[in-house]
Amino acid sequence: AQKVTQAQTEISVVEKEDVTLDCVYETRDTTYYLFWYKQPPSGELVFLIRRNSFDEQNEISGRYSWNFQKSTSSFNFTITASQVVDSAVYFCALSEDYYGQNFVFGPGTRLSVLP
C-alpha cells in the first residue's frame, strides 16, 4: 500500500535561513506521482508542484526547489532564504493511480519562519 512519511512535525527557522522539508514515500508501482501542497494559516490548500516518477530532474521555482531521488524514495522540498510568508503547514502527497485518483497525504510539516 502507498504511504507518505514526513518525519519533521514542526520546524522553526529565522528569516533568510534555508530550510529543507523531508518527504519519504512507499509504493509498489513503477508509475506514480508526487505532490507538494502548502496550507497557510488562513487554511486553504495551495498546490505547489507535481512530479512524475519517470522524471527525476530536480525543479527550481524562485526560492523553492525540489529534489526527487527514486533511489531513496524521497521528494524533499527546500526553501532558500525563507520569509515569514513561508510559514505554513506543508503536505507531501502520492498518487499511484494512472488517472490520478486516490491521493495519499503525509501528516504535514509545520514551518514557522521567525522575523
Added chain:
Amino acid sequence: NAGVTQTPKFQVLKTGQSMTLQCAQDMNHEYMSWYRQDPGMGLRLIHYSVGAGITDQGEVPNGYNVSRSTTEDFPLRLLSAAPSQTSVYFCASSYRGPGRHEQYFGPGTRLTVT
C-alpha cells in the same frame, strides 16, 4: 472562475443530526473528492467520484454518503452526526489522466459535533 466552492464555512451540529456539505466546481473537472483533516493526520480521503453518476469509497467512508448527479456538484451527507466527525472537511477536484491531475481544493468547512 470561482474554482472549488464549499458551503457552509462553519457548522455546529448536535449528535444525531444530519446535514449536507455542499461542494461545487466550475472547471469542468471529471474527478471530485472529499477529505477530512484532523490534527497530525494529514488529509484522509472519504469518498470520490470520477464523473457524474459514479462514486466510490475512500479510506474513511463510514458515516458519510455522497452522490454526483452533475459534473459540477458533489455534496457530502452526514446521516447521523457523531463527535468523531468533528473535523475540517475539504472538497477537491481535478482532471483525470496523467500529467494534469493535481487536485484543487475548496476553502474547507469546519464542522463541530457536540
